[in-house]
Amino acid sequence: MRLWPFVLLGLAISAHAASVMEGTQAWPKATVAYHFEPQLLKAVGATGKDCTGWARWQHATQAYKACAAMDAWTTATGVHFVLDERRIDSLYIKAGSTATQATLGHLPAFNRMEIEAGATYGAVLHEFGHVLGLMHEHQRPDRDQYLTFAPFLRNDIDYCGLTISAVCSDVRGAFPIVRVQMSSDYDPCSLMHYLSNQTPRHREDPRWGQIFTLTKKGQAALDTCTQQFMALPARCRKPGQKCAISHDDAMIVRRFQKVS
Numbered sequence: 714m715r716l717w718p719f720v721l722l723g724l725a726i727s728a729h730a731a732s733v734m735e736g737t738q739a740w741p742k743a744t745v746a747y748h749f750e751p752q753l754l755k756a757v758g759a760t761g762k763d764c765t766g767w768a769r770w771q772h773a774t775q776a777y778k779a780c781a782a783m784d785a786w787t788t789a790t791g792v793h794f795v796l797d798e799r800r801i802d803s804l805y806i807k808a809g810s811t812a813t814q815a816t817l818g819h820l821p822a823f824n825r826m827e828i829e830a831g832a833t834y835g836a837v838l839h840e841f842g843h844v845l846g847l848m849h850e851h852q853r854p855d856r857d858q859y860l861t862f863a864p865f866l867r868n869d870i871d872y873c874g875l876t877i878s879a880v881c882s883d884v885r886g887a888f889p890i891v892r893v894q895m896s897s898d899y900d901p902c903s904l905m906h907y908l909s910n911q912t913p914r915h916r917e918d919p920r921w922g923q924i925f926t927l928t929k930k931g932q933a934a935l936d937t938c939t940q941q942f943m944a945l946p947a948r949c950r951k952p953g954q955k956c957a958i959s960h961d962d963a964m965i966v967r968r969f970q971k972v973s
C-alpha cells in the first residue's frame with residue numbers, strides 16, 4: 714500500500730504528471746532483477762533461489778504471493794523478472810514487520826519490497842505495480858474531477874502544511890497531487906487506486922471509513938471500467954480493488970517499460 718517515504722520525497726521534488734510520476738525510471742530492458750531474503754524461501758521449502766516451482770508452494774506465504782504476482786505482471790505486460798542477487802539494483806524482496814511497501818520504479822541501487830506475513834495477494838500485486846513504476850491513481854492531477862474527498866480529509870490535504878502529527882504526515886505522503894509523465898484516462902478500476910474505506914490508517918477516527926465518494930464523472934468511469942471484471946467477485950468492481958491488474962495498468966506499464 715505504501716511507498717517508502719524517502720522515495721516519495723525524492724521524486725516529489727522533480728515530479729511532472731498521471732499514472733507514472735515524473736522522475737520515475739523504467740527498468741533496463743523491461744526486466745526486473747530480484748532476489749529473496751533467505752527466510753522467505755526457507756518457509757516454502759524452495760530448492761533454488763528463484764520462483765521455480767512456486768505454484769506448488771503454500772499459498773499463505775510471502776514467497777508464494779510474490780512469485781504469483783510477478784507471474785501475473787509478466788502475463789499482463791511482458792515485463793520479465795530474473796533472479797540476480799549480485800546486481801546492486803536487484804530488487805530485494807524481504808519480510809516486512811510494520812508495513813507492506815516497495816520502492817518506486819527502477820532506482821540505481823537498493824530497490825526493495827517488504828511483505829508483511831499477513832499481506833494479501835492483492836496488496837503484493839499492488840506493490841509490484843509500484844516497482845514497475847505506477848503511482849497511486851488517486852494522486853493524479855485530474856483526480857478531483859472523479860473523486861470528492863470527505864470534508865475532513867479535504868481540509869487536511871489543503872491545510873496540513875508542515876504540521877507535525879501522525880495524521881498530517883500520513884496525508885502528506887499518500888494524498889497530495891503529484892505530477893505525471895504518462896497516463897491513461899482516469900481509471901477507478903486501477904489496482905493502484907485506494908479504497909474509500911481507509912479505517913486501518915487511523916482507527917481512532919471513524920471518518921477514515923469513507924474518505925471519498927465518486928463524482929458523476931467518476932461513477933461513469935467506474936461503470937465502464939468494471940466491465941473487464943464481471944467474472945470476478947463484487948468487491949473487485951469498486952475503486953481500490955486489490956484483485957487484478959486493470960487493462961490500463963497493464964497498458965501503461967507496457968508503454969513505460971518499453972516492452973517490445
Ligand SMILES: [Zn+2]
Pocket residue numbers: 714715716839843849
Ligand atoms: Zn501503494
